[in-house]
Amino acid sequence: MSLxxxxxxxxxxxxxxxxxxxxxxxxxxxxxxxVHPGHEQRSPAxxxxxxxxxxxxxxDGETTLRDSGAILCYLARLHDKEGQWLPADPVRFxxxxxxxxxxxxxxxxxxxxxxxxxxxxxxxxxxxGAASRRAFRIMDDHMTKRELEGFAWFVGDQATLADIALxxxxxxxxxxxxxxxxxxxxxxxxxxxxxxxGFITMPGIPxxx
Amino acid sequence: MTAPEDLESRGTAVMGFAAGWYALxxxxxxxxxxxxxxxxxxxxxxxxxDASGASHVWEDRCPHRGMRLSFGFVxxxxxxxxxxxxxxxxxGQCRHIPAHPTLxxxxxxxxxxxxxxxxxxxxxxxxxxxxxxQPPEDIAAVPVRSLYLDRAPETVAxxxxxxxxxxxxxxxxxxxxxxxxxxxLFLALxxxxxxxxxxxxxxxxxxxxxKDIAVWAEELRASLEALPAxxxxxxxxxxxxxx
Numbered sequence: 160m161s162l163x164x165x166x167x168x169x170x171x172x173x174x175x176x177x178x179x180x181x182x183x184x185x186x187x188x189x190x191x192x193x194v195h196p197g198h199e200q201r202s203p204a205x206x207x208x209x210x211x212x213x214x215x216x217x218x219d220g221e222t223t224l225r226d227s228g229a230i231l232c233y234l235a236r237l238h239d240k241e242g243q244w245l246p247a248d249p250v251r252f253x254x255x256x257x258x259x260x261x262x263x264x265x266x267x268x269x270x271x272x273x274x275x276x277x278x279x280x281x282x283x284x285x286x287x288g289a290a291s292r293r294a295f296r297i298m299d300d301h302m303t304k305r306e307l308e309g310f311a312w313f314v315g316d317q318a319t320l321a322d323i324a325l326x327x328x329x330x331x332x333x334x335x336x337x338x339x340x341x342x343x344x345x346x347x348x349x350x351x352x353x354x355x356x357g358f359i360t361m362p363g364i365p366x367x368x
Numbered sequence: 369m370t371a372p373e374d375l376e377s378r379g380t381a382v383m384g385f386a387a388g389w390y391a392l393x394x395x396x397x398x399x400x401x402x403x404x405x406x407x408x409x410x411x412x413x414x415x416x417x418d419a420s421g422a423s424h425v426w427e428d429r430c431p432h433r434g435m436r437l438s439f440g441f442v443x444x445x446x447x448x449x450x451x452x453x454x455x456x457x458x459x460g461q462c463r464h465i466p467a468h469p470t471l472x473x474x475x476x477x478x479x480x481x482x483x484x485x486x487x488x489x490x491x492x493x494x495x496x497x498x499x500x501x502q503p504p505e506d507i508a509a510v511p512v513r514s515l516y517l518d519r520a521p522e523t524v525a526x527x528x529x530x531x532x533x534x535x536x537x538x539x540x541x542x543x544x545x546x547x548x549x550x551x552x553l554f555l556a557l558x559x560x561x562x563x564x565x566x567x568x569x570x571x572x573x574x575x576x577x578x579k580d581i582a583v584w585a586e587e588l589r590a591s592l593e594a595l596p597a598x599x600x601x602x603x604x605x606x607x608x609x610x611x
Contacts, residue, residue, distance in 0.1 A: 296516075300586055303513050307578040333439070339568075340405045340438075341516035343397050350402065365450055367441045 162187035171327035174228040258321035269328040272335040302344035389498030391545035405438030445458035509570035521559035551576035
């Protein structure tokens with residue numbers, strides 16, 4: 160089967176999938192969707208692929224998946240034979256899923272805040288900014304305690320889907336006016352994420368040279 | 369253009385804190401070859417550690433286009449700006465401009481630097497020049513965590529001094545001590561901005577697990593952000609924030 164990712168370069172959810180595909184070393188075809196200014200993801204053709212009108216969308220033969228969290232799990236289950244990214248152990252699995260749902264729900268305001276700042280998507284800037292800071296504080300508290308117990312990643316002792324799903328919102332937070340000053344544990348963790356083999360950047364996440 | 373000294377004096381006067389040495393970060397939280405942005409009295413600073421392990425505190429602004437240097441990266445003992453790669457040496461002197469690689473960089477292209485020391489497991493900056501007095505004592509301390517609060521620095525200091533969030537001994541206007549389940553804790557207050565405060569926390573005695581102290585710190589933050597400020601004594605104005 161050949162993988163096809165319907166993708167938008169500036170979309171942080173699409174970036175999560177590109178990041179995992181790169182870490183897994185999987186070849187895939189990328190279809191660039193004209194989100195801005197074309198709103199192509201809400202065209203009739205795209206609504207047939209995903210009635211929510213959102214990206215990314217992964218097509219793998221007869222299978223069509225939406226939601227970056229679901230796509231990450233699918234790719235990990237199918238192609239990560241060692242179970243690093245989505246551990247089989249029930250406790251580790253539960254913890255990874257907890258952070259995946261956090262990324263989809265509690266970090267949604269951060270995604271919206273960025274789209275509001277960059278592409279003028281309507282939002283209550285103050286409310287989404289405050290919700291973003293609450294979520295980042297929860298992440299920093301978690302990684303602070305993890306580091307004090309000798310761990311480097313959100314779950315377990317190696318990088319998982321949790322790290323991939325949580326990375327873009329904080330790494331891109333300067334796009335919507337939230338600096339990293341208050342999140343020292345996340346600053347160190349973000350440097351670790353950059354060392355994952357196959358790590359790639361996206362616009363807004365600088366490539367150190 | 370206002371001189372930096374004037375800006376600093378105004379900042380300390382407004383927030384009720386004196387000239388002194390202020391902790392900006394935990395020492396072990398800043399790995400060699402990395403940088404972190406922060407603020408003191410609303411002024412943006414970059415704290416960075418070069419490859420040889422020495423830490424530096426500078427104005428967080430590249431003289432070229434005003435980009436925050438903390439967004440950039442450390443290469444060896446130079447820090448480089450993210451925008452155009454201008455590189456500065458340990459003294460803040462620009463040494464390399466990638467667009468003009470053969471240029472002898474003029475001495476005038478320099479980032480303002482601040483005196484800083486590492487003591488008690490923390491990185492401290494001298495604020496307001498000579499009036500700051502002696503640097504803090506380098507007591508033995510195990511760094512725990514930095515806590516960031518959405519609360520005015522003088523309010524946090526007053527709540528701690530008044531015992532509203534637990535029993536704290538005020539060592540200086542910016543430093544506090546407390547005991548927690550057999551451990552001795554040392555807290556250094558960073559007046560981050562008008563409505564924002566950092567508390568850098570280290571364990572100076574006992575063997576309570578650091579994670580337990582971190583959990584306690586989260587609860588301290590919740591208390592300090594929620595407590596009413598009514599009825600507190602006026603801000604401390606004694607000189608010297610050193611331990």
